[in-house]
Amino acid sequence: MKVKRKFFEKNDLKYTLMTVLTFVVFLMLWQVLAMNNLIVGEYTPSPSEVLEAFIFKIYNVGPDGNLLITNILTSLQISMSGFVLAVIIGVPLGLLMGWYRLLDRFVRPIFEIIRPIPAVSWIPLMIVWIGVGTEAKAVIIFLTAFIPCVLNSYTGIRQTSQALINVAKVYGASNFYTFLHVGVPSTVPMIFAGMRIALASSWSCLVAAEMLAASAGLGYMINMGRNFGRADVVVLGMIIIGFIGYIFTTVFTVIEKIVVRGGTI
Amino acid sequence: MKKLLAVLLVTVMLVCGCGTSGDSDGADSTEAKDEAAVSISEEELSEVWDSVKPYFEGIDALDEEVTIRYGDGVGYQLSVPIYVAWKSGALKELGVNLEWYPSASGPLRVEAIAADEIDLFGTGFGGIAIGCAQGSIKMLNYINDDSVVQKFYVKKDDPLAAADYNKAGFRGSKEDWKGREVYMQSGSTLQYLLGDSLSKIGLSLQDVTPVYMDQPNVNAAMFAGKGETWGVWNFQCYDATLEEEGFVPVIEGYDVGINLVTGYGTSEKAWSDPSIRAGIEKILEAHYAILDWMMDSDENMEFAAKALTYWGEAEGTAVPYEENLAYLQETHYYTLEENHEYFTETVENNYGTMFKALDMAMGAMDFYISQGNYQESDRKYMIEHQEDLFTAEGLEYVNSVR
Numbered sequence: 001m002k003v004k005r006k007f008f009e010k011n012d013l014k015y016t017l018m019t020v021l022t023f024v025v026f027l028m029l030w031q032v033l034a035m036n037n038l039i040v041g042e043y044t045p046s047p048s049e050v051l052e053a054f055i056f057k058i059y060n061v062g063p064d065g066n067l068l069i070t071n072i073l074t075s076l077q078i079s080m081s082g083f084v085l086a087v088i089i090g091v092p093l094g095l096l097m098g099w100y101r102l103l104d105r106f107v108r109p110i111f112e113i114i115r116p117i118p119a120v121s122w123i124p125l126m127i128v129w130i131g132v133g134t135e136a137k138a139v140i141i142f143l144t145a146f147i148p149c150v151l152n153s154y155t156g157i158r159q160t161s162q163a164l165i166n167v168a169k170v171y172g173a174s175n176f177y178t179f180l181h182v183g184v185p186s187t188v189p190m191i192f193a194g195m196r197i198a199l200a201s202s203w204s205c206l207v208a209a210e211m212l213a214a215s216a217g218l219g220y221m222i223n224m225g226r227n228f229g230r231a232d233v234v235v236l237g238m239i240i241i242g243f244i245g246y247i248f249t250t251v252f253t254v255i256e257k258i259v260v261r262g263g264t265i
Numbered sequence: 266m267k268k269l270l271a272v273l274l275v276t277v278m279l280v281c282g283c284g285t286s287g288d289s290d291g292a293d294s295t296e297a298k299d300e301a302a303v304s305i306s307e308e309e310l311s312e313v314w315d316s317v318k319p320y321f322e323g324i325d326a327l328d329e330e331v332t333i334r335y336g337d338g339v340g341y342q343l344s345v346p347i348y349v350a351w352k353s354g355a356l357k358e359l360g361v362n363l364e365w366y367p368s369a370s371g372p373l374r375v376e377a378i379a380a381d382e383i384d385l386f387g388t389g390f391g392g393i394a395i396g397c398a399q400g401s402i403k404m405l406n407y408i409n410d411d412s413v414v415q416k417f418y419v420k421k422d423d424p425l426a427a428a429d430y431n432k433a434g435f436r437g438s439k440e441d442w443k444g445r446e447v448y449m450q451s452g453s454t455l456q457y458l459l460g461d462s463l464s465k466i467g468l469s470l471q472d473v474t475p476v477y478m479d480q481p482n483v484n485a486a487m488f489a490g491k492g493e494t495w496g497v498w499n500f501q502c503y504d505a506t507l508e509e510e511g512f513v514p515v516i517e518g519y520d521v522g523i524n525l526v527t528g529y530g531t532s533e534k535a536w537s538d539p540s541i542r543a544g545i546e547k548i549l550e551a552h553y554a555i556l557d558w559m560m561d562s563d564e565n566m567e568f569a570a571k572a573l574t575y576w577g578e579a580e581g582t583a584v585p586y587e588e589n590l591a592y593l594q595e596t597h598y599y600t601l602e603e604n605h606e607y608f609t610e611t612v613e614n615n616y617g618t619m620f621k622a623l624d625m626a627m628g629a630m631d632f633y634i635s636q637g638n639y640q641e642s643d644r645k646y647m648i649e650h651q652e653d654l655f656t657a658e659g660l661e662y663v664n665s666v667r
Contacts, residue, residue, distance in 0.1 A: 062637025127482060128489040132448070213448065213478035213486075220477065223451055227372050228638045229395035 045232040050239065053232035057221075063233060064224035066216045072240065074216040075206050078134060082141020082209070083202040089142075090149025090198070091191055097150070098157035098187075099179045111150065119144045120208045132213035140209040145198035152194025156187035192256040199252055203245045304586075305575040313568040314353040320558040324550050325666070327360030331544035336366045336374040336386035340500050340577040340584065342596045343387050343408045343527040346559070349572050350551035359547045367580075369480075375401060375530075384535040385545050389527045390454050390629055397626075397654045398643035402530040405549065405659040406604045407622060410597045411525040414502045415458045415518030417447065418487070418495050425494070426513040433465035434522065436515040443472050448486055449496030451477035454525050457632050459496065462521050470636065487512070500577065503588035519595070526599075526625055533653070546662045553601050553663055559593070569593055601663060608657035619648055622655045 027047045033039045034046035045053070057068035064071070097104045097111075119140050130136040160183045168178040210219030218237050225233030337344045350356050351363045366383050368374050371392020377383045379401040386392070389411050396402030419425045425445075428437040442463060449455040456477075460470045478486070480498065487495040488510065497507070502514075518525065529549070535541045559569045570590035577584050584592075599607070607622040614624055630647075633639045647654060 060637065062640065065637060123482060124485045127485045127491060131491040132476060132478065132482070132486055211479060211482075213476050213482060214451075215474070215476055220451075224477075224638075226376075227370075227391065227395075227451055227453075228633075229372065229375065229399045 045235050049232045050235050053230070053236045057233070057236065063228040063230050064216075064221045066221070068221075068236075068240075070216050071218050071221045071237075072244070074214075074220075075210070075218040075241075076244075078137045078209060078217065079141055079202045079206055081134065081138035082205075083145050083199055085138060085142045086145035086149050086198050086202065087195055090146040091153045091194070094150035094153025094194075095157050095179075095184060095187065095191075098154040099183055114143075115147055117143075119205055120211070123208075123212050126212060137209040137212055137214075140212060141202045141205050144205040145202040148194045148197035148201060149191075150194075152190045152197070153187060156190025156194075157183045159190075160186045188260055189256075192252075192260065196249060196252050196256070199248050200245055203241065203248060206241060304578060305571050309571055310575055313349070313572050316565060316568050317349055317353040317355060317555065317558055318358075320554045321355045321358065321551070324359060324547075324554065326358060327543055327547060329540070330360045330362055331540045332362040332364060333385055333541065333544040333548060334364045334366055334383040335548075336368050336377050336383040338369065338387075338499075339367050339580045340573065341387070342414065342500075342573075342592055343389070343411070345569055345573055345593065346408070346552045346555040346598075347387065347548065348576055349558075349569060350548070350555050352572065352576075355551055355554075356548065359551060361544045361547050361551075363548070371395070375399070378402060378530065378532045378535075381532070381534060384541050385529060385531050385548065387527065387529055390457070390525045390626065393526065393528060393530070393626060394630065394633065394639065396530055397623075397647045397650075398639055400646065400650055400654065401532065403533055403536050403653065404608075404622065404655045405529045405531060405545070406552075407526045407528040407599045407607060407625075408552075409527050409599060410519075411454065411527050412458075412518035412523050413595045413597075414499050414592070415455055415523070415525065416497050416502045416514045417449075417455070417459065417516040418497055418507060418512040419493060419515050420490075421511040421513050423493060423513075425515050428515075431466055433462060434520040435462050435517070437466075439466050439468055442466070442468055444474065445494055446474045446476060446492055447494040447496065448476045448478060448483045448492045450480045450483060450498070453480075453496070453498065454629070455496035455498055456636075457525070457629050458516065458518050458521070458523055460632050460636065461523055461628075462516050465521070500573075500584045500589070500592060503592040504584055505588055524625055524628060526622075536656070536658075546659055549659045549663050550666065553667070556598050556600070559598070566590070566593060601660065601667070605657065605660050605664065608655055608660055616644065617648055620651055620655050623647060623651050 030039075031046050031048060034044055034049075054068070056062075059067070061067055066074075093107070097107055122140060122143055126136040126139055130139060157179075164182050164186070165178055168182050173181070206217065207219035207222055210217045211223065214220035214223075218241055222234050222237035225231070225237060335347070337347070347363075351365070356363050366377065368377065371386075371388030371390075372395050374383065374386040374388055375392050375396040378386055378396070379399070387408065388396070393402075393404060397404070425437045425441050428441050430436055431438060447459060449459065456470070456475070459473070459475070463469055463472065476492070480501075483495055483497070484501065486492050487497070494515070495512075501507070529552075531545055535545070555569075558565050560566075567590060570586055570593050573589040573593065574584065574586045577589070607625065608620060610621050611618050612621055612624045614627060616627065619627075626647075627644075630639065630644050634641060634644065
């Protein structure tokens with residue numbers, strides 16, 4: 001008999017309180033250390049200064065020339081473009097490489113060479129090839145997010161149960177049909193895991209991408225905060241990147257649960 | 266097979282070992298690269314160093330050697346005096362063991378001094394402004410006027426390249442500049458130069474499209490033909506390749522009359538340490554001795570240009586000797602007397618009474634505040650704490666012993 005779960009069970013409440021308490025203790029500790037100049041660098045802002053910077057940036061453009069919301073939207077546009085591109089290209093490529101040996105032999109050596117190259121090192125070439133616009137920054141993000149998409153899809157489809165493949169073959173399914181109806185569905189959890197890593201990577205790569213060139217964005221705001229000695233703005237940018245990254249992960253986990261709710265093969 | 270593996274292993278170890286030893290002293294990258302092939306011969310270099318040494322006669326050495334951690338860039342005109350004093354062995358003779366910490370910009374050096382990673386640094390206005398606004402530095406002097414090495418370029422087929430000079434001293438009219446895409450280093454003095462120049466023809470930075478990026482990226486975009494106007498600074502302004510590639514300067518800092526100072530800064534902590542302070546004072550003495558040497562004759566200035574050329578080549582930022590010479594000749598280095606005036610005499614301006622040294626920074630501060638980069642509270646802090654931020658103690662020491 002299925003037991004209906006209470007919305008808030010006792011343990012849930014306990015864990016939520018523990019999480020909140022951790023944050024509160026962390027913030028209090030940070031505030032005390034910063035107020036007494038006990039954090040290395042002496043100029044590390046306190047949480048209250050970061051909060052002031054947050055309120056300031058809602059209505060003011062200094063020191064980077066943009067409102068906070070403009071920076072957030074610009075960064076979202078860049079990171080999402082790179083991420084979507086990485087999913088559209090990376091997931092099918094990984095699936096095909098994992099299923100078709102010939103393609104694997106052909107693509108994998110190039111992929112393995114590209115894989116360890118840091119995204120930042122592509123910047124000079126991107127400038128020459130694409131320029132310094134949104135496209136170039138999206139490509140820098142793409143190069144970071146692309147790797148986990150390919151790897152997880154590749155690994156996932158290679159773990160498809162041989163018994164299921166054999167059953168499909170017995171029933172006369174073609175190789176492509178088996179790939180599409182057995183291989184791909186069995187890989188969905190791994191694809192989602194890869195996409196989640198890619199999403200986090202694309203968001204955390206923002207500062208590097210916006211080093212390429214920018215007039216707005218959270219990475220740009222951090223760089224400008226550094227250039228003008230505004231540690232509070234730098235920390236604010238870092239916290240917002242972290243916070244939005246957390247929201248992304250949470251939303252993505254919910255989507256993942258909905259998509260794979262029916263179970264996989 | 267075992268032998269082959271052993272040989273491979275030894276080879277790998279040797280290669281790794283060599284690589285490690287070369288990089289072991291990150292503080293002094295030039296030392297490691299001194300053996301690199303450069304166009305300046307050993308003989309010419311020894312002439313440079315020999316020529317410098319007589320200017321150090323009569324300067325007393327410290328009783329005990331002191332190590333000074335110095336942060337600065339590579340191949341900048343502001344760093345030439347200290348570089349020559351260091352590489353000629355003069356600082357060593359005075360009992361100062363200089364450890365050079367290369368860093369790309371003034372703001373980075375201010376971060377380093379605030380974290381007590383260095384004791385002394387050379388910086389342009391960017392570092393001076395941040396350091397003073399944060400209260401993390403103590404300026405000891407002004408080295409030179411940086412305005413000759415701040416320029417904006419366009420390609421020669423750009424209409425702006427053929428436009429007439431306006432009353433402010435740069436090319437183009439209001440219409441020529443409106444909407445123009447300009448690539449430049451973020452938060453740099455180039456931003457000030459552009460904003461100040463545009464304001465003289467009734468425009469602001471909001472009327473053009475500034476695109477901010479690191480200087481190497483500006484250079485990459487420039488030579489790849491991406492963009493339409495590029496801001497260039499330091500020795501790159503004297504790079505003949507720019508002219509060969511068809512780039513034409515349309516705004517030149519010196520011509521539009523901006524004042525951009527560079528200087529040596531330290532921290533309160535370093536300045537309070539008697540041995541570090543003694544070492545820094547010796548460096549200041551050496552700085553002015555080298556300036557005397559450079560200004561004494563054309564030959565010495567040529568020697569300084571050779572040293573700069575050697576330095577650039579050893580560090581992979583090669584600029585030909587002729588361009589380095591022009592670069593040094595056009596640079597105005599502030600004398601000890603000028604510095605003494607700036608750091609001891611005060612003036613009245615719209616913001617109150619202040620040292621001339623601080624007053625010289627007010628024009629740039631006006632601009633940065635108008636852009637929202639700094640706030641009036643930063644300026645107020647600078648004025649209220651000017652006694653701590655600008656000290657003439659080092660200059661007075663040099664005056665007392667010369």
